[in-house]
Structures are given as structure tokens and as C-alpha cells.
Amino acid sequence: xxxxxxxxxxxxxxxxxxxxxxxxxxxxxxxxxxxxxxxxxxxxxxxxxxxxxxxxxxxxxxxxxxxxxxxxxxxxxxxxxxxxxxxxxxxxxxxx
Numbered sequence: 001x002x003x004x005x006x007x008x009x010x011x012x013x014x015x016x017x018x019x020x021x022x023x024x025x026x027x028x029x030x031x032x033x034x035x036x037x038x039x040x041x042x043x044x045x046x047x048x049x050x051x052x053x054x055x056x057x058x059x060x061x062x063x064x065x066x067x068x069x070x071x072x073x074x075x076x077x078x079x080x081x082x083x084x085x086x087x088x089x090x091x092x093x094x095x096x
Contacts, residue, residue, distance in 0.1 A: 001057075001059050001061055001064075001072065001073070001074055001075075001078060001080070002072070002073040003064055003066065003070060003071065003072050003073075004070070004071045004073075005069060005070055005071075006049070006069050006070070006071050007069040008049075008051075008069055008071075009050075009051040009052070009068045009069050010051070011028060011051055011091060014049045014051065014091045015091060018047060018049070018091065018093045021095070022095055023047060023093030023094060023095045024093065024094055024095065024096075025092070025093060025094045026091065026092065026093040027091070027092055027093075028051075028089065028090070028091050028092070029089070029090055029091075029092055030052075030053075030087070030088065030089040030090075031055070031084050031087060031088050031089075032084075032087055033084060033085060033086050033087040034084070034085070035082075035083065035084050035087075035088075036081075036082070036083040037081055037082045037083070038081055039079055039080070039081050040079070040080065040081070041076075041077050041078060041079050041080070042074065042076065042077075042078075042094070043076055043077070044076050044094040044095060044096050045073065045074065045075055045076050045094065045095040045096075046073070046074045046076075046078075046092070046093070046094055047071065047072065047073050047074075047091075047092065047093045047094075047095075048066070048071075048072045048074075048090045048091075048092055049070075049071045049072075049090055049091040049093075050066045050067060050068050050069065050070045050071075050072075050088060050089070050090045051068055051069075051089055051090060051091065052068055052088065052089040053067075053068065053084065053086055053087045053088035053089055054066060054067045054068070054084065054086060054088055055082055055083070055084040055088040055090070056082065056083050056084070056085075057072060057080060057081070057082050058080060058081045058082070059074075059078055059079065059080045060079055066088075
């Protein structure tokens with residue numbers, strides 16, 4: 001798990017950056033307050049770039065709160081969970 005505090009919250013710039021890095025299946029997603037995703041994995045490298053709100057992410061390494069402008073990169077197969085108390089919107093992308 002790698003977290004970068006980019007400060008970038010403009011969706012078009014985030015999407016362009018991810019495209020330049022070779023990410024595919026890029027889309028925006030919003031979770032309502034109280035949303036929870038139990039432990040799971042993804043088959044590809046995943047990115048979650050927060051542009052509004054905040055979310056708590058947990059891996060076997062620990063927990064981190066992600067806020068607007070934060071980017072999370074998860075290697076393929078990383079076991080993780082997520083929850084938001086207040087709601088969150090982010091850009092998602094995958095890379096083989």
C-alpha cells in the first residue's frame with residue numbers, strides 16, 4: 001500500500017494522470033456515509049484517488065484515513081477493507 005498526498009482534487013486532471021500512467025477501467029465512484037466494504041482483494045493493481053470527503057482504509061499493514069487530494073495505490077492481491085462515516089468520492093483505476 002502506498003499513499004501520496006497529492007493535493008489534486010480536479011477529476012479531469014486525475015483521470016489524465018492515471019491514463020498517462022497506463023491505468024484502465026478509470027471511473028468515478030461515490031459512497032454514502034456509513035458505507036462499508038469488508039475484507040477483499042483485486043486481481044490487478046488498483047488506485048483510489050480521493051477528490052471529496054474521506055474514507056478509512058485498512059490492510060494487514062494497518063489503517064489510514066484518506067482525504068481529498070490523497071492517492072492510494074494497492075498492489076494486486078492486497079487484502080483490504082474500507083469504510084466512510086461522512087461519505088467520499090474518488091477516481092478508480094486498474095493496471096495489469
